[in-house]
Amino acid sequence: MTCCSFILKKSSSRQKDKSDEEVLQNVKIYSYKVLRKATDNFSPANKLGEGGFGCVYKGRLKNGEIVAIKVLSSESRQGVREFLNELTVISNVVHENLVSLIGCCVDGNQRILVYNYLQNNSLAKTLLGTDYSNIQFSWITRRKICIGIARGLKFLHEEVRPHIVHRDIKASNVLLDKDLTPKISDFGIAKLLPADMSHISTKVAGTIGYLAPEYAVRGQLTRKADIYSFGVLLMEIISGRNHTNTRLPYEDQILLERMWTLYKNGKLESIIDTSLDGDFDAEEACRFLKVGLLCTQENPKLRPSMSTVVKILEGEIDVDSFEITEPGMITDFMDLKVRQNNQNLAPLVFSAINSPPEASPKSSGDTTHASMSFTAIIDRA
Ligand SMILES: Nc1ncnc2c1ncn2[C@@H]1O[C@H](COP(=O)(O)OP(=O)(O)OP(=O)(O)O)[C@@H](O)[C@H]1O
Numbered sequence: 001m002t003c004c005s006f007i008l009k010k011s012s013s014r015q016k017d018k019s020d021e022e023v024l025q026n027v028k029i030y031s032y033k034v035l036r037k038a039t040d041n042f043s044p045a046n047k048l049g050e051g052g053f054g055c056v057y058k059g060r061l062k063n064g065e066i067v068a069i070k071v072l073s074s075e076s077r078q079g080v081r082e083f084l085n086e087l088t089v090i091s092n093v094v095h096e097n098l099v100s101l102i103g104c105c106v107d108g109n110q111r112i113l114v115y116n117y118l119q120n121n122s123l124a125k126t127l128l129g130t131d132y133s134n135i136q137f138s139w140i141t142r143r144k145i146c147i148g149i150a151r152g153l154k155f156l157h158e159e160v161r162p163h164i165v166h167r168d169i170k171a172s173n174v175l176l177d178k179d180l181t182p183k184i185s186d187f188g189i190a191k192l193l194p195a196d197m198s199h200i201s202t203k204v205a206g207t208i209g210y211l212a213p214e215y216a217v218r219g220q221l222t223r224k225a226d227i228y229s230f231g232v233l234l235m236e237i238i239s240g241r242n243h244t245n246t247r248l249p250y251e252d253q254i255l256l257e258r259m260w261t262l263y264k265n266g267k268l269e270s271i272i273d274t275s276l277d278g279d280f281d282a283e284e285a286c287r288f289l290k291v292g293l294l295c296t297q298e299n300p301k302l303r304p305s306m307s308t309v310v311k312i313l314e315g316e317i318d319v320d321s322f323e324i325t326e327p328g329m330i331t332d333f334m335d336l337k338v339r340q341n342n343q344n345l346a347p348l349v350f351s352a353i354n355s356p357p358e359a360s361p362k363s364s365g366d367t368t369h370a371s372m373s374f375t376a377i378i379d380r381a
């Protein structure tokens with residue numbers, strides 16, 4: 001069934017298909033042919049990258065608009081109706097700090113999402129990547145990026161109905177527009193790819209280094225798991241360092257571990273990115289780092305909500321009114337060393353702790369994806 005015939009059918013059967021009409025109001029429907037043309041037949045030259053859901057291409061539409069086209073991988077296909085229903089939810093989520101979905105394609109077996117193209121790529125590439133980037137991440141810019149991400153996540157967690165747990169907050173899922181305003185990408189996508197009706201499943205099991213221990217070990221997916229990932233990201237932005245760097249001396253390799261040691265010794269300031277050349281508000285930067293530590297505490301209940309995080313970052317609540325307890329790390333639970341075998345660890349962790357028969361971990365760069373099935377999404381936050 002092509003998307004066009006589906007739409008024609010929908011518009012003729014009124015009342016019960018109201019949601020499908022709303023999809024049509026908010027999301028443009030493209031044919032596969034149009035998107036193929038926009039990307040020059042999905043040419044490798046237009047490929048922006050590849051994540052756990054499939055490949056992303058840069059495309060130019062007939063009207064000259066530049067877009068990012070995400071071709072969802074072909075496993076676990078949803079029916080057209082379910083796919084469009086889920087898209088209704090995503091398309092209604094509009095916020096300055098979230099990437100906007102502008103269209104989709106449900107042509108035959110294809111499931112493709114069309115987003116606004118963001119010129120300045122992801123934080124993973126421009127701030128933390130090894131490729132040259134001419135963007136200057138001043139303190140003011142970093143501050144704006146941290147607060148923007150926090151506001152976007154607060155919106156997903158507390159303002160949108162139903163609330164959305166992102167599941168994969170990390171540097172490559174924060175894109176930057178021409179003014180370096182941060183936009184969280186990929187929210188809600190996991191729901192477009194259900195593997196099993198009786199389970200709420202996710203293809204993306206998060207990324208080692210950003211993964212809250214209770215999510216990794218017990219499969220408890222709450223807003224607090226996102227808040228943990230946000231805390232790690234915050235530390236990366238202020239320090240300019242990846243969550244893990246195996247080229248550093250042993251005791252320095254895991255950012256969170258290092259951060260905790262420095263905090264205990266009253267030396268937090270020393271981790272602030274040296275590329276700032278000392279041009280930053282030290283008190284404010286340390287406040288941000290402390291928020292990172294608050295968010296990554298082992299006990300999920302002790303992690304602040306995103307609205308509290310925004311207030312602390314903006315100076316409305318005093319960060320020192322909270323006690324900071326030890327961070328939780330997957331390595332503590334598993335007694336495995338990320339440093340010894342970074343590439344092979346993640347599949348081992350996932351298969352060891354979740355062992356779903358269908359688990360099929362795959363790795364792309366430093367990102368590890370595994371199929372995981374959870375019996376429930378618990379939101380005790
Ligand atoms: N709207 C967009 N505008 C510009 N570039 C984008 C856009 N969406 C994605 N990209 C780029 O495409 C690449 C792949 O993105 P993708 O989301 O597939 O992978 P990822 O973020 O690394 O992993 P994940 O599957 O966990 O999201 C990233 O490098 C990202 O910078």
Ligand SMILES: [Mg+2]
Pocket residue numbers: 051172173185186
């Ligand atoms: Mg992404």
